[in-house]
Amino acid sequence: MELRSVETSGDLHACFELMRELRPHLKTFEEFAERWSRQRLSGYRLVALMDGECAVALAGFRVQENLVHGRHLYVDDLVTRGSARGNGYGKVVMDELKAEARRLNCSKLALDTPSTNFRGHRFYYREGLAATAFRFAMDIG
Template identity: 25%
Template sequence: MSFDIKIINKESIEIVIPLVEKLNDYKIDFEVLKQRFSEMITQNYECAGVFDGKKLIGVCGLWFLTRHYAGKSLEIDHVYINDEYRNRGIGKEFFKWIYNYALAKGCNTVELNTYATNYASHKFYYNEGFNILGYHFVKKL
């Protein structure tokens, strides 16, 4: 089975919302997500997708920034592969593509956050060579 990985056109960004909705334990209204993604694409954000033919089966947000502790960096966000496509090596291929894309953009580090209760992702990221650097705290205002 062959899959295509590519950057999703900013005008088509809404196609990622159904997958992003599956990622979150809490529910965010579709219209709110639509507004947020339309704002995100005006910032240093891109989104990569994995396609099975024309069907979007995986997604990953890409934030490009410079960190004082890491230099030019890619922060990976909202990684999701549809359940029925898991355990086929797609995540590993997706991340290989992401690393090459980051290098082509001049990044020297890749970082990410993951939910504390998403144990399967922890194992995947450890196997990919990620290390825990700190904790991510959030305070709603």
Template identity: 35%
Template sequence: MKDDNYKIACVKKDSKVVACAGFRILETLSWGKALYIDDLITDEMSRNRGHASHLITWLQEEAKRLPCKQLHLDSGFARINAHRFYQNSGFHIRSLHFSMEL
């Protein structure tokens, strides 16, 4: 994934990683230049403590610095709590993502 410019940002507490985000900068015809969040993970015992919110804020600032116009991510259909968090963080549901096994 390094070849695709994949990077990881993390939050540490007491020298332990409690949350991390994997992301890339993409440029597409429909989005222009955007920061795409591939992964956003919080340790189960560390949830609901603001770590993911801290990462989202950092990712917003990083996207502006680069300079991107948008943040994007996909989320599994059944992850209702994650969807609520993303919407509370300012994300909007803009599309459905389709895939096909080959």
């Protein structure tokens, strides 16, 4: 297993099917690559735990700053391959996110998760995260 930053098209290809487990609305690799490229312009980074050329867990994140949290590492995407859950791969990625937050002088690590993601909630609690807010949203347009 190797944890690495996703920088190349080949690495991105290796992450596509796993990202689709989390984000099934991404229908094509091209759409995923376009969004990844655009988001990188605002600091988005993607790391993947690779088993050979297969991504078994990944996280997309960026540094943000706001009045609520100050400077913090925001996790946009975090997923472990369904068939690989329970092997500690998510913990490896989460430990890297925590370390990266410290390296980048962030005061917090934050993420959003659906209220129905009970398995994820248990994982986040085990990792020391607390549920501190509700997120409200609506589609515009």
